[in-house]
Amino acid sequence: MTLNAVEMKNISLKFNEQSILHDINLKIEEKDFMAIIGPNGGGKSTLLKIILGLLTPDTGEVKVFGREPKKARDLMGYLPQSVSFDHDFPINVFDTVLSGIYHGLFKGYSENDRKAVINALKDVEMEKFKDRQISRLSGGQIQRVFIARAIVREPKLLLMDEPMASIDPEMQNSFYQLLSKLKDKMAIVLVSHDVGAVSIHVDKIACLNQRLFYHGPVEDAKEGLEEVYNCPIDLISHGIPHRVLKEH
Amino acid sequence: MIEIFQYEFMQRAFIAAVLVSVACGIVGTYVVIKRIVFISGGISHAAFGGIGLGYFLGINPILAAIPFSLISALGIGAINQRVKVSEDTAIGILWSLGMALGIIFVNLTPGYVPDLFSYLFGSILTVPISDLYIMLVLDLIIIGTVFLFQREFLALSFDEEFSKVVGMPSELIYMLLLCLVALSVVVLIKVVGVILVIALLTIPAAISKQYTSNIRKLMALSVIIGGLLTSAGLWLSYVFNLASGATIVLVLTFAFGISYYLRD
Ligand SMILES: Nc1ncnc2c1ncn2[C@@H]1O[C@H](COP(=O)(O)OP(=O)(O)OP(=O)(O)O)[C@@H](O)[C@H]1O
Numbered sequence: 068m069t070l071n072a073v074e075m076k077n078i079s080l081k082f083n084e085q086s087i088l089h090d091i092n093l094k095i096e097e098k099d100f101m102a103i104i105g106p107n108g109g110g111k112s113t114l115l116k117i118i119l120g121l122l123t124p125d126t127g128e129v130k131v132f133g134r135e136p137k138k139a140r141d142l143m144g145y146l147p148q149s150v151s152f153d154h155d156f157p158i159n160v161f162d163t164v165l166s167g168i169y170h171g172l173f174k175g176y177s178e179n180d181r182k183a184v185i186n187a188l189k190d191v192e193m194e195k196f197k198d199r200q201i202s203r204l205s206g207g208q209i210q211r212v213f214i215a216r217a218i219v220r221e222p223k224l225l226l227m228d229e230p231m232a233s234i235d236p237e238m239q240n241s242f243y244q245l246l247s248k249l250k251d252k253m254a255i256v257l258v259s260h261d262v263g264a265v266s267i268h269v270d271k272i273a274c275l276n277q278r279l280f281y282h283g284p285v286e287d288a289k290e291g292l293e294e295v296y297n298c299p300i301d302l303i304s305h306g307i308p309h310r311v312l313k314e315h
Numbered sequence: 316m317i318e319i320f321q322y323e324f325m326q327r328a329f330i331a332a333v334l335v336s337v338a339c340g341i342v343g344t345y346v347v348i349k350r351i352v353f354i355s356g357g358i359s360h361a362a363f364g365g366i367g368l369g370y371f372l373g374i375n376p377i378l379a380a381i382p383f384s385l386i387s388a389l390g391i392g393a394i395n396q397r398v399k400v401s402e403d404t405a406i407g408i409l410w411s412l413g414m415a416l417g418i419i420f421v422n423l424t425p426g427y428v429p430d431l432f433s434y435l436f437g438s439i440l441t442v443p444i445s446d447l448y449i450m451l452v453l454d455l456i457i458i459g460t461v462f463l464f465q466r467e468f469l470a471l472s473f474d475e476e477f478s479k480v481v482g483m484p485s486e487l488i489y490m491l492l493l494c495l496v497a498l499s500v501v502v503l504i505k506v507v508g509v510i511l512v513i514a515l516l517t518i519p520a521a522i523s524k525q526y527t528s529n530i531r532k533l534m535a536l537s538v539i540i541g542g543l544l545t546s547a548g549l550w551l552s553y554v555f556n557l558a559s560g561a562t563i564v565l566v567l568t569f570a571f572g573i574s575y576y577l578r579d
Pocket residue numbers: 082083087105106107108109110111112113114148
């Protein structure tokens with residue numbers, strides 16, 4: 068039997084008496100490549116934080132690879148939607164990415180860890196900035212560094228909250244290529260607003276706005292998307308010309 | 316200038332300045348980059364409760380301040396994490412509670428209370444040998460702890476949420492960091508006093524931060540700058556016969572102003 072990456076049963080969460088997530092049932096399989104889509108305030112970031120064990124739901128049960136979320140953190144990689152850090156914090160790019168690896172108290176980093184950092188920086192084309200202080204990068208470059216920090220430990224479940232924010236089109240392309248390389252090794256969940264781009268690349272879509280309106284293959288997502296956004300969606304999906312063109 | 320080293324109290328004062336600079340350079344670096352200046356101010360004032368307790372029990376006030384400031388550090392940390400009170404409110408309460416307890420203990424102490432002022436405003440010229448030993452031991456504990464937990468402290472300071480995500484016991488690490496602040500407060504009390512401790516915990520690191528983006532260099536530079544400026548303040552206070560703690564703080568502030576100006 069293979070373990071599911073994530074299993075959520077009847078998850079509900081309120082902030083200050085206001086319902087944020089209502090009765091969510093979601094299964095993410097071991098090698099799923101899934102996009103979570105929904106309007107601002109729909110609860111996407113909150114859902115990721117529940118999977119990470121940063122927030123505890125009021126009701127329901129979450130299992131990550133069969134464990135409590137907090138006990139499964141060694142298997143997860145995470146890109147937050149935003150990181151607020153001090154504008155002149157004394158840390159460089161290399162050490163920032165290195166902080167994505169952690170072996171436990173009193174356990175230092177090995178040569179392999181350092182190689183992994185260099186490889187992750189190559190993946191996001193930031194290797195030549197490795198000694199630069201983090202605050203002396205542009206917004207998009209910082210985002211790339213945080214992407215590297217999320218993938219550096221080769222997690223079994225990669226959670227990315229709007230990875231494409233402030234990333235230029237060229238890098239977006241190579242980023243999706245990177246993800247398609249990674250997806251054989253891990254489950255990937257990304258939050259995005261770019262329905263068009265996402266539907267070309269991912270295999271499954273989850274439509275979230277307080278409730279989970281749909282989750283399943285991209286092909287059948289149109290209705291769920293329209294329901295969640297409350298407007299017609301032009302879905303570019305598997306099997307139509309865009310996709311075919313791309314596969315040359 | 317050389318002759319002042321012939322006095323034993325001066326030698327002791329300079330040793331105290333060195334011991335102080337180690338604590339304020341290392342822990343001050345975290346205080347500045349993790350932005351826990353106000354919390355540290357709270358812990359240092361709460362430590363006065365321990366000073367008062369020391370007088371009341373008739374033991375060395377510095378020793379009594381150790382458990383007291385540790386407990387207030389853990390108290391502030393726990394309130395911060397568990398109770399739904401805003402952090403600065405909690406700090407304000409513990410800050411004044413510690414001071415008030417200290418004053419009551421001093422009130423209850425029969426007879427004359429010697430050197431009370433030195434704990435409030437510092438008196439680097441009268442640090443007894445026994446206190447130097449206490450400061451040395453605390454410095455060693457601080458260095459050892461930072462050496463062992465440097466990865467965790469850095470990750471916690473940079474991005475606390477992410478440090479949890481990679482599996483660090485961040486809440487415990489944060490408590491530990493506050494305990495280090497508490498210990499360095501105790502190291503600093505005799506030199507600048509409860510009220511001015513926060514200057515030594517912030518200014519050397521704030522100056523150094525303008526010149527390096529590497530945390531180890533930042534710590535080393537803060538220790539050196541802290542040592543030089545504290546010694547300069549000590550010397551000036553001797554020459555002009557001024558209160559040592561206040562003179563040191565003035566020198567630190569002046570140096571910060573100059574460094575800020577030079578940076579641009
Ligand atoms: N700490 C908090 N306290 C109270 N309410 C919160 C908190 N965090 C989020 N919320 C509320 O929860 C809801 C969902 O927030 P969430 O950040 O999960 O949305 P999202 O789908 O990620 O939105 P976006 O697309 O803007 O990133 C919002 O209505 C928000 O106001």
